[in-house]
Amino acid sequence: MKKKWSMLCMVLLLGVILAACGGEESSSGGGEGDGEGLDTNIVTIATGGSSGPYNIIATTLAETYSSEYGVNSRTQTTGASVENVNLINQDKVEMAFAMSDVVSQAVEGTVSFDEPIEKVNQIAALYPNYVQIVTTADSGIETIEDLVGKRVAVGDQNSGVEVNARTLLEGHGITYDDIDVDYLGYAEAADGLRAGQLDAAFLTSGLPNASLLELSETLDIRMVSIDPANVEKIAQDKSYFVALEIPADTYGNEEPVPTAAIMNALIVHADMSEDDVYELTKTFFENLDALANSHQAATDISLEAAQEGLVAPLHPGAERYYNEQNGE
Numbered sequence: 001m002k003k004k005w006s007m008l009c010m011v012l013l014l015g016v017i018l019a020a021c022g023g024e025e026s027s028s029g030g031g032e033g034d035g036e037g038l039d040t041n042i043v044t045i046a047t048g049g050s051s052g053p054y055n056i057i058a059t060t061l062a063e064t065y066s067s068e069y070g071v072n073s074r075t076q077t078t079g080a081s082v083e084n085v086n087l088i089n090q091d092k093v094e095m096a097f098a099m100s101d102v103v104s105q106a107v108e109g110t111v112s113f114d115e116p117i118e119k120v121n122q123i124a125a126l127y128p129n130y131v132q133i134v135t136t137a138d139s140g141i142e143t144i145e146d147l148v149g150k151r152v153a154v155g156d157q158n159s160g161v162e163v164n165a166r167t168l169l170e171g172h173g174i175t176y177d178d179i180d181v182d183y184l185g186y187a188e189a190a191d192g193l194r195a196g197q198l199d200a201a202f203l204t205s206g207l208p209n210a211s212l213l214e215l216s217e218t219l220d221i222r223m224v225s226i227d228p229a230n231v232e233k234i235a236q237d238k239s240y241f242v243a244l245e246i247p248a249d250t251y252g253n254e255e256p257v258p259t260a261a262i263m264n265a266l267i268v269h270a271d272m273s274e275d276d277v278y279e280l281t282k283t284f285f286e287n288l289d290a291l292a293n294s295h296q297a298a299t300d301i302s303l304e305a306a307q308e309g310l311v312a313p314l315h316p317g318a319e320r321y322y323n324e325q326n327g328e
Contacts, residue, residue, distance in 0.1 A: 127298065
């Protein structure tokens with residue numbers, strides 16, 4: 001009798017323990033759509049160089065996601081756009097910042113991509129990346145045509161900077177055979193100009209570029225112009241290019257400098273759940289002020305323009321958020 005009673009007590013005790021464990025498991029994750037958690041535990045955001053706007057804005061975004069959802073969200077410094085698309089395609093990151101020209105090429109499977117990349121969806125069109133070609137004031141270089149025969153930094157190899165530098169040069173009848181190419185990121189290009197090892201450099205980003213701003217404080221520089229008519233001609237085939245101006249006094253320049261610009265894109269892995277991307281999109285737009293405080297370029301991001309010029313399929317989670325904001 002005692003043995004049976006002991007066995008019964010053990011069964012009851014085991015049942016209590018299992019029930020308690022089950023209760024703890026169900027309360028820890030935050031169910032779908034309850035606003036307390038995400039299906040994923042990791043949100044890695046691929047960016048670009050450590051001093052660029054991508055990395056600065058994404059760092060604030062990652063901190064927001066970690067605080068809001070209790071997930072492990074962090075940035076990954078990369079060679080920027082092309083690498084970022086490939087990291088999504090390799091299932092190594094969940095989100096990324098990239099230039100629209102590169103994303104367009106990825107979706108189409110052209111230029112830097114051997115086949116269409118189907119794992120890339122878009123959350124939003126962001127802010128314009130200005131093609132900022134910088135030289136020293138005494139170089140004699142005033143327009144993009146003057147780069148022929150010069151030593152020019154065109155960005156990290158296969159970065160978004162390098163892709164659009166090559167496209168713009170070709171649009172002006174200039175190939176890499178016509179210049180002495182260096183593949184350098186923002187900080188390295190600025191150092192090369194400062195040391196007299198470069199004649200000019202492409203630093204395509206939002207305004208202002210931190211490396212270029214710092215360079216302008218220690219070196220007498222000139223911003224190289226691109227004729228708006230040439231930009232519009234190139235845009236007939238490369239629709240992601242627009243003609244814009246670098247405003248006066250951005251880097252001590254007395255007059256606005258005509259140049260080309262490309263919209264940036266916030267992209268996401270297509271396999272992320274609709275609920276997760278809805279929440280990530282919602283939190284992104286609800287924290288635009290914080291993103292703008294981290295970098296001036298983010299002041300050009302708006303909900304109203306977020307769906308203009310999309311170059312990749314819109315993720316269903318982002319679409320759901322936009323429809324909700326539009327009252328649909």
